[in-house]
Amino acid sequence: MIGLEQIGRVFQVGGQPVHALREVTLAVGSGEYVSLMGPSGSGKSTLLNIVGLLDRASSGIYRLDGKDVTALSDEEQARVRREKIGFVFQFFHLVPRLSAAENIELPMALAGISAGERRARALELLKAYGLGDRADHRPDQLSGGQRQRVAIARATVMRPGILLADEPTGNLDRASGKDVVQILESLHESGVTLLLVTHDPELGRRAHRRLRMVDGAIAEDRKEDEP
Amino acid sequence: MRPLDVLRFAWVSLRGYPGRTLLMTTAMAIGVAAVVIFTALGEGARRYVVDQFASLGTNLLIVFPGRSETAGAGPGMFLGQTPRDLTLDDALALTRSRAVLRVAPLAVGSALISFGGRSREAPVIGTTAEWQVIRNMQMAQGSFLPGGDPHAPSPVCVIGATVRDELFGAAPALGQFVRIGDRRFRVIGVLATQGQHMGFNTDEMVIVPVASAQALYNINTLLRILAEARSREELDAAKRDMTRIIQDRHQGELDVTVVTQDAVLATFDRVLTALTLAVGGIAAVSLGVAGILIMNVMLIAVSQRTREIGLLKAVGAAPGQIRLLFFAEAVLLSSIGAAAGVVLGLAGNAMIVRVYPILPATAPAWAVVAAVATAVTTGIVFSIMPARRAARLDPVSALSGR
Numbered sequence: 001m002i003g004l005e006q007i008g009r010v011f012q013v014g015g016q017p018v019h020a021l022r023e024v025t026l027a028v029g030s031g032e033y034v035s036l037m038g039p040s041g042s043g044k045s046t047l048l049n050i051v052g053l054l055d056r057a058s059s060g061i062y063r064l065d066g067k068d069v070t071a072l073s074d075e076e077q078a079r080v081r082r083e084k085i086g087f088v089f090q091f092f093h094l095v096p097r098l099s100a101a102e103n104i105e106l107p108m109a110l111a112g113i114s115a116g117e118r119r120a121r122a123l124e125l126l127k128a129y130g131l132g133d134r135a136d137h138r139p140d141q142l143s144g145g146q147r148q149r150v151a152i153a154r155a156t157v158m159r160p161g162i163l164l165a166d167e168p169t170g171n172l173d174r175a176s177g178k179d180v181v182q183i184l185e186s187l188h189e190s191g192v193t194l195l196l197v198t199h200d201p202e203l204g205r206r207a208h209r210r211l212r213m214v215d216g217a218i219a220e221d222r223k224e225d226e227p
Numbered sequence: 228m229r230p231l232d233v234l235r236f237a238w239v240s241l242r243g244y245p246g247r248t249l250l251m252t253t254a255m256a257i258g259v260a261a262v263v264i265f266t267a268l269g270e271g272a273r274r275y276v277v278d279q280f281a282s283l284g285t286n287l288l289i290v291f292p293g294r295s296e297t298a299g300a301g302p303g304m305f306l307g308q309t310p311r312d313l314t315l316d317d318a319l320a321l322t323r324s325r326a327v328l329r330v331a332p333l334a335v336g337s338a339l340i341s342f343g344g345r346s347r348e349a350p351v352i353g354t355t356a357e358w359q360v361i362r363n364m365q366m367a368q369g370s371f372l373p374g375g376d377p378h379a380p381s382p383v384c385v386i387g388a389t390v391r392d393e394l395f396g397a398a399p400a401l402g403q404f405v406r407i408g409d410r411r412f413r414v415i416g417v418l419a420t421q422g423q424h425m426g427f428n429t430d431e432m433v434i435v436p437v438a439s440a441q442a443l444y445n446i447n448t449l450l451r452i453l454a455e456a457r458s459r460e461e462l463d464a465a466k467r468d469m470t471r472i473i474q475d476r477h478q479g480e481l482d483v484t485v486v487t488q489d490a491v492l493a494t495f496d497r498v499l500t501a502l503t504l505a506v507g508g509i510a511a512v513s514l515g516v517a518g519i520l521i522m523n524v525m526l527i528a529v530s531q532r533t534r535e536i537g538l539l540k541a542v543g544a545a546p547g548q549i550r551l552l553f554f555a556e557a558v559l560l561s562s563i564g565a566a567a568g569v570v571l572g573l574a575g576n577a578m579i580v581r582v583y584p585i586l587p588a589t590a591p592a593w594a595v596v597a598a599v600a601t602a603v604t605t606g607i608v609f610s611i612m613p614a615r616r617a618a619r620l621d622p623v624s625a626l627s628g629r
Contacts (some may be wrong), residue, residue, distance in 0.1 A: 054541060054622040075545045082543025093538040093626065096241035107542040109232045154542065 001195060002028040002051055002162065007060035009046050009145045009216075022047040022216045025062070025182055028195065028209075030161065035207030036197045043216040044197045045166055052085050052164045065087045065161075082111055086155030086192075088184075090167035092147040094139040094154075100126060100136040100146075104154045111158065122224060125153040129183060145176025162193045169203060181206070228548050237555035241563075244528070248560065251524050255519040255564020255602055256571050261510035262598035263572025263590045267469050267579065271588030276499060278587065280492045286459055287361065287488035288330075288466060290321075290452040290473065311477050312448035315377055315437060321454055324468030327460040331358035331453045333378065334440045338408040340386075341431055342394040349390055350516025351407060351433045353440020362457050364429065369401045369416030372436055380438040384412040388420040389430040406445055407433060408443050462547050507594055511601055517564070518605025525557050525613035529620075535615050537625030546618035553614035554607070561606025565599040572598075 020043045028034055030058040036044040049055035050062065053069060062070045069080055073171045104122040126135050129149040139147055148168060155163060165184060169177035183202060188194040198204050212220035239250045292313045307332060318332035334353035358364070359371040365440050371420055384407065391400045400414050421429050441447055456465035466485050473483045529536070539549060572590060579588045 007293050049623050052541070055625075075547060078540065078543050078545035078548075081541065087541045089541075093534060093541070095535055095538065097239050106539070108540070109236070110544050110548060112229055112232075112543065114229075115232070150524075158543070197416065 001030040001065060002026070002195075003061075003063035003066075004047075004051070005061040005063070007050060007057045009049075009055065009060060010058045011045070019216050021057070022185040024216070024218055026211075026221075028193060031188075031191050031193055033185070033194045033207045034066045034196065034211060036195065036211050036213060037199070037201070037204045038213035038219075042213040044213045046163050046216075047213070048135065048166055048195060048197050051162075052087055053081050054087075059120075066134075067094075082107060083156060084160050084162060086089070086158070086160040086163045088148070088152050088155050088163065088165040088168045090141070090170040090172075092144075092151045094147055094150060096139055099136045099138055100142065100150045103139070103150055104157050106154060106169060107158050121157055122153070125157055129153055141179060143176065144172050145179055148172060148176070149181050149183060152180065152187075156187060156192070160192070160197065163187060164195045166197045167199065168196070169198070169200065183212055228550070233551055233555045234559065237559045238551055240528075240532075240552075240556050241559060247524055247527075247564070248563075251517075251560050252564040252567055254520050255514075255561050255606070256462060256568035258510070258517045259565050259568025259602050260575060260602075261573035261596045262507050262514050263569060263595055264579070265509040265510045266471075266503050266588075266594035267572070267588045267590035268577045269499065270504050270591050270594075271579070271586040273496065273499035274392045274587045274589075275585070276495045280488055280495070280544045286456040286462060288327075288454045288456060288469060289486050289488070289510060290317075290454065290469060291484040292448070292451070292482070294482050298406060310384065310481070311482050313452060313473075314447060314449065315441070316390070317473055317476055319377065319471050320370045321452065321469050323472060324465060326457055326465035326468055328455045328457045329357040329361060329406045330455075331355055331361050332437050332449045333358070333451050333453060334437055334444070334446065334448070336440065336444045338433075338443065340390065340394070340407045342403060342405045345394050346406075347390065347393050349387075349431055349433045351435060351440060351443065351624055353437040353443075354433055355437055357454065359454050362376060362420065362583050365419035367419040368415045369414070371416055372434065373415075377436070378438055379436075380442050381436045382410065382412045382439065385416040385418060385419050385434040385435065386414055386547040387430040389426075389428075390433060391417045403516065410439070410443060420488045434450035459489075462489060469550070503591075503594075505539060511598070514598070514601045514605055517602070518561075518609040521557055521561060521606055521608035522613060524560075525553060525610050526616065528556070529553065529613050529617045532617075533620065533625045534628050536620050537622045537627075538624035540620075541626065550614040553617050554610050557606050557610030557614070558603060564606075565602035568602065569595055617625070 003027040004024055007024045008019065008022055011018045011020055024047060027106065036047065038044050045075055046055060050057050057070060061068060064160060065079065065086065069077065072080065089134065089154060095106065098106070101119065101122040104125060107120040108118040108121065121137055127153055131146060142150065163184070168180055172180060186192060196203070196207060205212055209217055209223045236597055269592045290313065315332055318330050321327050336351050337348060338351045340349050355377050356372050356374045372383065384405065387401065393403065395403070400417060403414050404411050405414060416451050418429055431567060454465065454469060456462045466487055470481065470485050474481050536549060576588060579586065
């Protein structure tokens with residue numbers, strides 16, 4: 001499903017090239033649950049951004065569902081992001097002016113789905129994530145855990161095949177972190193490919209495939225049989 | 228993305244920053260209101276002048292004695308003036324033209340008019356019955372000067388409303404004898420109040436038959452001749468005929484000036500329309516300033532909302548859609564401002580009319596439309612750059628707020 005071939009990413013920092021990714025080759029099959037761990041600056045977020053088409057690789061080829069997406073135009077990449085990829089961020093990134101339901105509706109609005117259908121699907125997800133009574137609350141009226149659940153609902157409302165989470169529990173207390181992980185794992189169980197960047201070893205160990213990155217390269221790739 | 232959703236998103240964004248939205252719409256509104264009010268004033272001045280001319284009567288031609296010439300160009304031309312005056316027969320001769328409907332001679336002087344113990348200095352107009360029709364004068368009481376031979380003096384007069392009030396107070400004026408200069412005249416009519424007409428207040432005038440006026444002042448000349456053409460189309464023919472008739476009567480010498488009211492009116496109209504345009508244009512500069520403000524504010528909005536733009540990109544907004552969202556915001560902003568400006572401008576206009584009822588100040592429709600169009604266009608033009616900047620943001624750095 002996700003096929004990275006010798007992906008490199010070079011940033012220019014103060015005129016000096018910095019290699020954030022060095023020739024990363026990685027294949028992730030459909031429905032896998034992968035965790036990406038490693039020290040800060042090891043390139044795990046960069047890798048996640050490239051997989052999510054938020055960032056472009058400096059070299060190498062990225063195939064998504066067998067199709068080369070490296071050379072797509074910005075507009076085409078936006079479309080792929082909209083339809084196939086969901087993002088969950090450490091800082092939630094909800095639009096502060098919009099209610100919980102409206103935040104969830106955002107990707108659907110961008111896709112041109114009608115208001116009635118948007119609302120119905122948003123409410124359905126809110127209910128499923130235990131936020132049925134929070135639809136018209138704005139983000140600043142929600143707790144951190146609730147915000148992250150809204151963000152997950154937004155990431156999954158277009159029913160993408162891939163869910164990318166960058167430190168999804170990094171900004172949450174233990175209890176709400178657990179709720180969020182539970183939701184992510186239930187999504188994985190329903191067939192979504194889950195890629196998780198985390199610093200938390202406990203969370204990383206829950207994944208069925210664990211990648212460790214060091215200095216822009218994959219240092220360790222451990223698969224574990226399902227318990 | 229559906230157009231309605233774009234608008235809704237833009238609207239929510241505007242509502243999210245009420246302070247800046249209010250300031251921006253105010254700037255835009257002031258610009259639009261300035262255009263509306265200034266053009267209303269210009270248009271008011273133009274219409275005031277046009278109305279003044281129109282009240283003098285339509286299809287009007289005026290004959291002045293004399294003709295501006297350069298003196299000293301040849302023998303016999305020492306003063307740049309012609310020795311011949313206009314006479315009553317000149318005026319009557321003008322009716323020979325088929326294009327001329329009616330003619331009113333005008334001899335003007337000033338005299339003391341008195342009744343009982345009161346007296347008052349008043350302009351005295353000597354003319355004929357035709358004058359009432361040409362000048363479109365309404366009577367309050369009695370009748371205007373009778374027709375008949377203009378050469379025959381007759382001791383009757385028509386007085387203006389002010390003269391009546393001053394001399395007679397509440398007492399009846401009709402049929403009373405007044406003294407004008409050293410002669411006695413019977414009041415046969417009172418003019419209805421008409422107010423100021425190009426500096427001539429008819430309320431203060433006294434009107435007597437032209438022959439009586441000439442006798443009163445011991446003259447046989449006229450100040451000018453008013454003539455009415457049969458129709459607007461025949462104005463030029465009337466002017467040609469009148470010039471030729473007078474020239475024939477003055478031994479072939481062209482020593483009068485014939486002007487059509489239209490020509491004078493058209494000149495004023497042109498001058499004042501140009502004035503309105505100039506003033507409106509100056510006001511429109513403020514719209515340009517408002518446009519630059521909009522650009523500034525939109526640029527700030529882009530940097531304020533960097534994370535949001537990154538998020539929009541992450542959830543699948545294409546660069547075109549981001550451009551559209553910011554674009555819609557600017558257009559909405561300037562449209563609301565323009566609408567507020569029109570309301571403000573029309574309110575100001577209404578206030579001007581209330582304070583100066585004499586000025587028919589109404590903003591012309593084209594000015595309102597042009598002001599709104601300019602406002603929205605500047606909004607669009609000046610939002611292009613911010614919108615493009617937003618669309619070009621790199622999503623990864625945008626998400627981290629960089």
